[in-house]
Amino acid sequence: DAGITQSPRHKVTETGTPVTLRCHQTENHRYMYWYRQDPGHGLRLIHYSYGVKDTDKGEVSDGYSVSRSKTEDFLLTLESATSSQTSVYFCAISESVNGGSGNTIYFGEGSWLTVV
Amino acid sequence: RKEVEQDPGPFNVPEGATVAFNCTYSNSASQSFFWYRQDCRKEPKLLMSVYSSGNEDGRFTAQLNRASQYISLLIRDSKLSDSATYLCVVNFNQAGTALIFGKGTTLSVSS
Numbered sequence: 769d770a771g772i773t774q775s776p777r778h779k780v781t782e783t784g785t786p787v788t789l790r791c792h793q794t795e796n797h798r799y800m801y802w803y804r805q806d807p808g809h810g811l812r813l814i815h816y817s818y819g820v821k822d823t824d825k826g827e828v829s830d831g832y833s834v835s836r837s838k839t840e841d842f843l844l845t846l847e848s849a850t851s852s853q854t855s856v857y858f859c860a861i862s863e864s865v866n867g868g869s870g871n872t873i874y875f876g877e878g879s880w881l882t883v884v
Numbered sequence: 885r886k887e888v889e890q891d892p893g894p895f896n897v898p899e900g901a902t903v904a905f906n907c908t909y910s911n912s913a914s915q916s917f918f919w920y921r922q923d924c925r926k927e928p929k930l931l932m933s934v935y936s937s938g939n940e941d942g943r944f945t946a947q948l949n950r951a952s953q954y955i956s957l958l959i960r961d962s963k964l965s966d967s968a969t970y971l972c973v974v975n976f977n978q979a980g981t982a983l984i985f986g987k988g989t990t991l992s993v994s995s
Contacts, residue, residue, distance in 0.1 A: 809987065811971075873930075
């Protein structure tokens, strides 16, 4: 299994509170990602990072921010949680692009967030 | 809009059956293709990549048809442990930043 640790694994929070999810990897992979997964939707990319301090938005980035100060850590912050952000959040990592081949992504175990 | 479509199922099959899933994608410029497996309340895990020439891994066979823009997964001799949701994933660029996930096809194998 890929060395990816997410914390917390489960959290219940109140609307309007800030929440930070942490992803830690031991693989030294360049790319890190945050996805959310909801019933009726495929996994959707929130933000991703292609290096320390290099991040960019994904498909559903509104209401989320990220930071990557070290290769191994990628933080996802909900500045003011809303009920629509109740979801399962998966961190993922991938190796550098390998000349024309596919880029396999490995996922963490997920963080279940409930906003009440 | 880039999309990946899968039949959600569920597919209910007996042990030993052969089952096939299809997946269609909308962007002809897609770079690479994968099948992931996801067990209930677990993370997705790579099952196999899908190559243009088709590829096989034990009881699993994946095929790609670029002209028709679909990929398939064939599972032979189904086991109870194959029960899971199978995600079709299409990569629209090489950096992995444009992975589009299908919603998944649920397989239930019964004894």
